[in-house]
Amino acid sequence: MGLLPLFTSMLLFSWTTLNAALKITKVDLSIEPSAAVYRDTNVALRCKAEVLTFGTEALNRVYTIYKGDSVIYNKTTSSSEDLLYHLPQARVSNNGKYKCKISIMGEEKASEAATLTVEGMSTPILRFNKANITEGESVTATCLALGETGSLLFSFYDNSKEVENARVTSNELTFVPKGVGNHIIHCSYLVFVMPNSFKSQTSNTVTLTVEELSIEPVLKISPQDNVYEGDTVNITCSVSNVTKDYQAGELLLSQDTELLKSGKTSIHVNWTAHARTPMLTIKCRLYLRDVVKVVNKTISVSELFSVPTLKISALEVFQEDEISLTCRIAAKGIKKKSKVLTIHPKVPVSTPKIWVSGSAILGRKVEIFCLSDTGTPPITYTLWKANKQNQIAIVHEFNKAANFTIVINEPGRLNHYLCKASNGNRTPEQSDKLQTAVIEPMTEAYLMVVPDVDDISEGHTVILICSFLGTPPVTVRWLRDSDDLNPLKTTTTNINTTSYEFVVNKEHTDNYYCQAENRANSVESNKINLVVGMAMWKKLLIPGTIILVVSSLVMVGFILFTRSRRGKRERAAELSVKPASPKSDDSLTVTLTHDTEVYNAATDAASFCDDKEGRVTNGTRGSVASLPADISNRSSYSIPATV
Structure with missing residues (x-):
């Protein structure tokens, strides 16, 4: 590892250790000398924090003082002493809720809010630049609020009535008094400490004399x-x-x-x-x-003579009808005109057209329009339903349709509605029947899944079937809880059911539902919790793998055990003794040791020598045969032999 990563790791470890050993247990904010004081009192906000730390090393503390939601003071210090924030000569503008927050190495805690209330405001002083003016002359008034701070709004009053547009943030106002005579002027001010405001006392009064202009x-x-x-x-x-x-x-x-x-x-x-x-x-x-x-x-x-009158012989004139106009005039240097009478031959109404605005949805209001392309207004339109007069509308403008509002209470079509138009004594013109289909809103949607949710495993094909009630065309969206903003599929159908087919894996485990929407509204189906199980070959693979591993372990154990026995026999054979010139009366004793049971040399050795090669005979040099494997498990044994 390089020096830089090692140093970084040590710093991170040290910071984590210190941070874990740091705890801010309490933060208190107190107001001194008290939370309610009078104007000009020196106020101090004391922020006291209790901090548990590991060791004696001084830590940097970041203090933040809030008034309401606004930060008014920040200070960083390594001292553990209380923080004091001073408000010298407190004013009403200092009223409000204060809070203290301390932050140490990412650990932070805030105090409860403490409310400061300052009572007392300075009495305003009113001054004028002139005491006497003439009518229409302007004057400047100044309202002094000595020593006040914050957001101020000044008001000026003329004979106890507020001067128009006199509420200003500036303490100076230039205005023109209305009316001659004496005007008694005074002022006051407001201090805004959101969301409250505090009003001052009334200022001194000033008498302003307004003299009348001499010109008329x-x-x-x-x-x-x-x-x-x-x-x-x-x-x-x-x-x-x-x-x-x-x-x-x-x-x-x-x-x-x-x-x-x-x-x-x-x-x-x-x-x-x-x-x-x-x-x-x-x-x-x-x-x-x-x-x-x-x-x-x-x-x-x-009046020298009366106004002439223009007359028309008929009350209503239609196209191709005769028009008779009369006019009276007089003289003696005076010309008089009658009121302008505009004569337009009355055009009969044409066969009206009837239509619906927007979609006709069951249970909702719909607007039916009726219009004759030609015809002199006013035109009377009548809406009929099943040979019964339903509504009447009179239109006074050219090419403006009559508007009827109805509530659709029956499914099917609106072909029992028609309209008639008339603008005179002639037979009304009748429209065709309304040929608009009624849209039934979506009322419910139901989701089912094939196969059953308990039989779904990886690699299976799943079919989600969404059924619904409502007038087609219906747009269906397939959704899942984990990503409900992006539909899995969107389709439009003219029947009341549709399906979505896909092959599942573990990532498809989720809650599924469908959303059906037509021109009236949309509805959501029930949700189905789809849990994708493990594939069958994976289920079979696990026990097979376990059996294979166990079998392999048994085989390896058997091989190791067999090799162990063979090795021990070979080591025993290497222990055979062959002296260069032994005496005939010398005896050979072989001793083998092992950390198991004691071997009976008298019995087992005889049996062993009878069955193995290399038997010992008198006067013949023999050899000690290889020891059987089971002898290796004996603790010790002795074989006397005469050579």
């Missing part, structure tokens, strides 16, 4: 009496008391809603009188800054 509009009319239509009337609109420093305003001369002329200091009009109404009102308006002064006079204009 003047209106002159000549003649003003015995005026007949067609007469010329001289009208003058001017301004009185105009001085050198007069800032030109604007003059407007009007008769009712008709503007006759406009100007600066004087207007003159030669106006021809018309007897539109018994009394005519002439107005002269003066606009100067934000001041409006109005003077008006009325004159009576006598």
Whole structure:
């Protein structure tokens, strides 16, 4: 392993060990001197944390102070002393809920919220840049909230009525007082500490004097009496008391809603009188800054002759019918027009068309439209159901269909509906019957699986069958819980059942369901838990493998055991003694040892020497034959032999 990976591993191990030996057990936030204080009190937020650590090494602590959901202070320190956050000279804007959070090496904990309430607000002071003004002149008011902080909204009041558009975030307002005389002005302010607001006391009052403008509009009319239509009337609109420093305003001369002329200091009009109404009102308006002064006079204009009347001989005129029009006119320099009468030959209605907007769904409302392509409005449309009048609609516009709303309560078709159209005394035109099929909403869906869910193994072919009720075409989606956003398959059918076939493996274990949708709505079926079992060849392979392994172990054991016995016989044969020149009276003793039972040399040796080669005879040098395997299991034995 290289030095860098080793060093990284040691650091990671050390960090994990330290982190495991670190626990923040408690975090408290207290408000000093108390949670409810008066304005100008020095407040401190004390954050105290209890931390269990391993060892004496100082750890970096990250303190975070919250007001509501906003972070207002952060500090990183290795000291275990309490954190103090100071609020010098507390204000109402400091009101709210505070919270402290501490974080050490990924371990963090927050305190409970503590609420600070500060009472007392400074009394606002109102000041003006002027004490006396003339009508229409603006004045600037300043509302001082000494020492207050936070989000402030100022309001100004004129004679206890709030000045229009006077709620401002700035403490200064420029406005034009309305009306002459004395105005008693005061102000106040709000401090917003979301979601609450705190209102101050009322400020001092200031008296503002508004003097009336010395200039006035003047209106002159000549003649003003015995005026007949067609007469010329001289009208003058001017301004009185105009001085050198007069800032030109604007003059407007009007008769009712008709503007006759406009100007600066004087207007003159030669106006021809018309007897539109018994009394005519002439107005002269003066606009100067934000001041409006109005003077008006009325004159009576006598009618010279009446308004002509245009008549038509028939109430209703159809195409190819005769039209008779009459018109009256008069003279003496006065021309009068009758009201404009537009005559359009009335066009009879054509055979109406009937149709449905959107889809006709059982149990829901549907809009039926009826329209004649031609026909002069108003046209009366009538909806009929099975020879019974159902609804009536009158349409006053060209090429606009009548709209009928019904509720579909029967399946099948809407062929018992038709409409009729009429715009006069003629026989109404009748539409064809409505040929729209009613869509039955999807009511239920049922899912089944073939074969049975208990007999499904890897490699099997599974068929999911989805049955449903509703008007086709129906779109069917096959879904599973683990991926319900991506259908396994989507198909559209005109019958009430469809299927999905696939070959399963272990990954197909899941909950399956189908979703059926037509033009009305969609429904989901029951869910089937499909558990895919192990394939049969795998089930047979496991015991076969076990038997093969056991057999192999037995065979290996037998081979090892056989080889062990043969080896021991060969080692015993190597122990045969062959001296170079032994004496005839020397005896040979062979001793073998093993860590098993004691061998009976007297009995077993004789039996052994009788049955094996290399028997010992007098005067003949013999050899000790190979020992049988079972002798190797004896603890010790002796064979006396005479050579």
